[in-house]
Amino acid sequence: MSADPSQRSHPLEVHFREAVGSLRRDTARSSAEAQHPDSAAVREGSGLSLQRCLELFDAQIASRLCDLAAQWMHKRGRGYYTIGSSGHEGNAAVAAALRVDDPALLHYRSGAFYITRAAQLPGQDPVRDILYGVAAATQEPIAGGRHKVFGHPDLAVIPSTSTIGSHLPRAVGVAFAIERARKLGHRTPWPEDAVAVCSIGDASVNHSTVTGALNTALHTVHQGLGLALVIVCEDNGYGISVPSPPGWVAAAVGNRPGLAYFRADGGDLAEVFDVASRAVEQARRRRRPVLLHVESVRFLGHAGSDAEASYRSAKVISADYARDPLVRTAAMLVASGRHSPAELLDRYDRTREHIWSVAEKAMASSTIGSRADVISPLAPRRSRQTASRALEAASSSRRSTAFGDRLPESQGPLTLAQTIRASLTDALALDPAALVFGQDVAVKGGVYGLTGGLQRSFGSARVFDTLLDEQSILGLALGTGLAGFLPIPEIQYLAYLHNAEDQLRGEAATLQFFSQGAYRNPMVVRIAGLAYQKGFGGHFHNDNSLGVLRDIPGLVLGVPAHPRDAAPMLRSCLAAARVDGTVSVMVEPIALYHARDLHAPDDGAWLWPYAAPDQWTEEHADFGRARTHGSGRDLAIVTFGNGLPMSLRVAKRLAATGFAVRVLDLRWLTPLPIGDVVREAEATGRVLVVDETRCSGGISEAVITGLVDSGYRGRLARVCSADSFVPLGPAAAHVLLGEAEIEAAARRLLS
Numbered sequence: 001m002s003a004d005p006s007q008r009s010h011p012l013e014v015h016f017r018e019a020v021g022s023l024r025r026d027t028a029r030s031s032a033e034a035q036h037p038d039s040a041a042v043r044e045g046s047g048l049s050l051q052r053c054l055e056l057f058d059a060q061i062a063s064r065l066c067d068l069a070a071q072w073m074h075k076r077g078r079g080y081y082t083i084g085s086s087g088h089e090g091n092a093a094v095a096a097a098l099r100v101d102d103p104a105l106l107h108y109r110s111g112a113f114y115i116t117r118a119a120q121l122p123g124q125d126p127v128r129d130i131l132y133g134v135a136a137a138t139q140e141p142i143a144g145g146r147h148k149v150f151g152h153p154d155l156a157v158i159p160s161t162s163t164i165g166s167h168l169p170r171a172v173g174v175a176f177a178i179e180r181a182r183k184l185g186h187r188t189p190w191p192e193d194a195v196a197v198c199s200i201g202d203a204s205v206n207h208s209t210v211t212g213a214l215n216t217a218l219h220t221v222h223q224g225l226g227l228a229l230v231i232v233c234e235d236n237g238y239g240i241s242v243p244s245p246p247g248w249v250a251a252a253v254g255n256r257p258g259l260a261y262f263r264a265d266g267g268d269l270a271e272v273f274d275v276a277s278r279a280v281e282q283a284r285r286r287r288r289p290v291l292l293h294v295e296s297v298r299f300l301g302h303a304g305s306d307a308e309a310s311y312r313s314a315k316v317i318s319a320d321y322a323r324d325p326l327v328r329t330a331a332m333l334v335a336s337g338r339h340s341p342a343e344l345l346d347r348y349d350r351t352r353e354h355i356w357s358v359a360e361k362a363m364a365s366s367t368i369g370s371r372a373d374v375i376s377p378l379a380p381r382r383s384r385q386t387a388s389r390a391l392e393a394a395s396s397s398r399r400s401t402a403f404g405d406r407l408p409e410s411q412g413p414l415t416l417a418q419t420i421r422a423s424l425t426d427a428l429a430l431d432p433a434a435l436v437f438g439q440d441v442a443v444k445g446g447v448y449g450l451t452g453g454l455q456r457s458f459g460s461a462r463v464f465d466t467l468l469d470e471q472s473i474l475g476l477a478l479g480t481g482l483a484g485f486l487p488i489p490e491i492q493y494l495a496y497l498h499n500a501e502d503q504l505r506g507e508a509a510t511l512q513f514f515s516q517g518a519y520r521n522p523m524v525v526r527i528a529g530l531a532y533q534k535g536f537g538g539h540f541h542n543d544n545s546l547g548v549l550r551d552i553p554g555l556v557l558g559v560p561a562h563p564r565d566a567a568p569m570l571r572s573c574l575a576a577a578r579v580d581g582t583v584s585v586m587v588e589p590i591a592l593y594h595a596r597d598l599h600a601p602d603d604g605a606w607l608w609p610y611a612a613p614d615q616w617t618e619e620h621a622d623f624g625r626a627r628t629h630g631s632g633r634d635l636a637i638v639t640f641g642n643g644l645p646m647s648l649r650v651a652k653r654l655a656a657t658g659f660a661v662r663v664l665d666l667r668w669l670t671p672l673p674i675g676d677v678v679r680e681a682e683a684t685g686r687v688l689v690v691d692e693t694r695c696s697g698g699i700s701e702a703v704i705t706g707l708v709d710s711g712y713r714g715r716l717a718r719v720c721s722a723d724s725f726v727p728l729g730p731a732a733a734h735v736l737l738g739e740a741e742i743e744a745a746a747r748r749l750l751s
Ligand SMILES: Cc1ncc(C[n+]2csc(CCOP(=O)(O)OP(=O)(O)O)c2C)c(N)n1
Pocket: 109, 162, 163, 164, 200, 201, 202, 203, 204, 205, 236, 238, 239, 240, 298, 302
């Protein structure tokens, strides 16, 4: 027996043993109850049976002991996560009120929930899952040692990240997807009558991500749409050291139109079970969101590293022990007359022994052995399958229905905007699970008309306006993607991505990493962006900050500048979403949407005919492959986006003075086509990087670093926009990179 004696004396355990040991069996009841079957209620009027109560007690004990074992492991240098569930073990009864295939996005204090849910499916070992997670063991089944999360595909538990409330927009998206799937006849991993469940703490109720998600849920049902979502608020009265104002949770969420509010004492397992059962039943039957407020208590501090004594007195801390949910469940079982205190303590000891033996094994297990192993699930790239998938088109009859008698390939040369619109139409015609949504996309067709007419062709269930909240737009993408849809959300301007960026960075891009690919977030986010708009000025419609997207591991970032590239690039992103669950962002240069000409009025050089599906092979755009315009040997200009037409014009002027220039359009900013850049650099020996983004954090930094890393020793220079916000009106030209500057830099390099 390997249990560490020092842990036996943890005050919480001492209290548990003493309190349970001093419970008195109700002997009068005992003989009467002994006649009752295990299916009898544990307490009069409750739906919780004796048998079920005992099972949940076991889950509660196991959860508590996992916390203590995690601290023990930590002290021995092989436990890396000590945020526990102690005091919150009432959530075992929330799990019991749900089904094992109700998708769950859980708060980090959900040990008892997880253990209870796992018990609903044969062959699971939740204690091992938890403790191997604490040890960052490769054998941990969901994250494989990359994080300690609650997650399991067979248990419909979707891993959540540490960022408070960031899983709620996704939870709303999952609930939305269940309804939308039923309407569209689409199959999700969950049953048609599933409810989504998510949990948060009391301080998290105040987070704007949570208030936004809650608002989206209510906005959805306000329109008469269904949304079966159970939001559990586990209210322990604290956010780390900060007490929540008494009564605040009920005040904040207890009286919201469209949100049924339920409250339960988290220490009373039968009450939690009864109230949760009613809440879940209501959400399931009425397809409406409900809020379940479970009043809990927090033991063992916020985390193992939290010096709780610095902000709460020892007296106050130990006074909470009187509210221990484990003792209260034990008291209920003893009061039933069917179980003795000694028997329950014996159960506790046997579980303790088992958990410590698992902890020892977890401590002896291996952690991830190499950088390659850490990274392997981050962003799988099955390029060949993606390439062949990108060539798939809808049948000609479906295409004719979608396009009417105006097939894009017979419309002559198209603008960038027309090409993107045709590509979206093709995507929707090909894949009945593709969805296009965002602010203004449906009726108006987006700010720039790119999605115009799509709703008419594909219906309002597949092409729809969302409310004005970028976190929720991306949350819908996260949820619908998990449900097997192919979300193509639109963010109106690049500047308006920033307030919602964590939904991409912290949620979308991390999911495969923290679930070893068990869960994926296929999506293609379209964002109108970048500067040089003639008619619409100011920073927020001309934002050129791409750095924020470039450092998200695994995320694909493309900037289609010319209509020739837009369709194949979009097809590659959509195919990769399907094949590898890839998260892609296409930043579409607004200033080029409706461009037609390059060098002279009516030259039509910024138009390109849309290829018919049988010609898509020729134009396929692999991630990380650039396109070179021209073959001049004097200078290579490396650029993208609005830099492309400017550079092509400069190249023409240089040609007129005898210099032969080639212009490389990066097309993809992540992964950066550095191999192509190096090839053109070596071919010319002179490179000018033309970067419309800012000098600091812009693309030129990456291109130049890539060249230096490659060993390129030729001449090298860059021009970029100023480290400034973009002012309104003509003053914008002072900060944005211009053609004169490009030409001057090129001539310096050539001199
Ligand atoms: C967005 C964000 N800000 C700050 C933190 C750091 N943090 C972790 S837990 C926590 C308090 C959460 O309190 P509550 O929601 O009541 O949950 P509890 O820990 O009490 O269960 C904070 C501030 C975080 N994880 N995410």
